[in-house]
Amino acid sequence: MSKDGILEKLKSGMAKTRNLLAKNLDHLVFDKKELDKELFDELEELLIAADLGPQFVQDLINDVRDRLTRKELQNTVQIKNVLQERMAAILRQIDRPLIIPAGQPxxxxVVGVNGSGKTTTIGKLTGLLQKSGHEVMLVAGDTFRAAAIEQLEVWGNRTGVTVVKQNANADPAAVVxxxxxxxxxxxxxxxxxDTAGRLHTRVNLMEELKKVKRIMGRELAGAPQEILLVLDATTGQNAVIQAKTFQKEIGVxxxxxxxxxxxxxxGVVVRIAGELGLPVRYIGVGEGMDDLRSFNSSDFVSALLD
Ligand SMILES: Nc1nc2c(ncn2[C@@H]2O[C@H](COP(=O)(O)OP(=O)(O)O)[C@@H](O)[C@H]2O)c(=O)[nH]1
Ligand SMILES: [Mg+2]
Structure with a gap:
């Protein structure tokens, strides 16, 4: 797909945030000619609604005010440039794509709470990696429910890859x-x-995941090479809290x-960048095979604001 095509698809995938942010922002800066308190209040409200996080929003508004004092801003439209600049700067820090060397295991x-999208992401990621020439094998490490194993098998069939599995309730470490x-x-x-993500037995879950990770390292030096945490963007601040727990317990x-x-x-991506400092490897913009994208900070900012 061409560069423009990729950006257009990303824009439509992110249409809800884009509609909230870009449209209202244009409204705000083109309709209001005065850089006054009312404009700042509306700006703050809008950015908070898009979940950019209180810290980012406060820093942005302070920056705009400073630039005003220094007479660097002549009109409201320039506020959008400041926002673009600050978003790009913070997102650049988490823009580190996953690089998988060829020809070695x-x-x-993949970890995350139930329903965050682990199994679906694994299916989509398989397709993405195959496109770049990688061979893929899937492991049904969520043995908590039979349905979870079946769901992974559906993706295995769709992509034509081997799924290593045992029966439901088997020890995930044994499957690994x-x-x-x-x-x-x-x-x-x-x-x-794939791993389990049931929340009601969180302590046991973390112990189980630690054991799985330990077995990996014992059986293959350096494994796991990547621990991907899957977060549901619709859960906002909750996603940030989950990330901190997984980071502390398992290491993400x-x-x-x-x-x-x-x-x-x-905008929660900005918040994740500010509060966690972990690279965002991929973003999910739908349930289909082609709806997983490598994260790219400049495309992301364009998709939201241009
Ligand atoms: N709209 C949308 N739905 C998604 C996305 N990723 C996953 N889902 C859906 O979220 C639900 C839970 O996904 P699943 O992979 O079973 O989550 P798991 O419990 O973490 O393995 C399913 O209905 C998926 O189709 C996404 O990027 N966009
Ligand atoms: Mg699952």
Missing amino acids: FVIM FDALGKVKSGYNGVVIV TGIVLTKLDGTAKG
């Missing part, structure tokens, strides 16, 4: 052990491991932010 452990046996006997591609190396198509609060 690479284990991705099986999969890494295949690596030891010569498999050289990407291994993506990258984030996937899903369901950006379903929310006007896509």
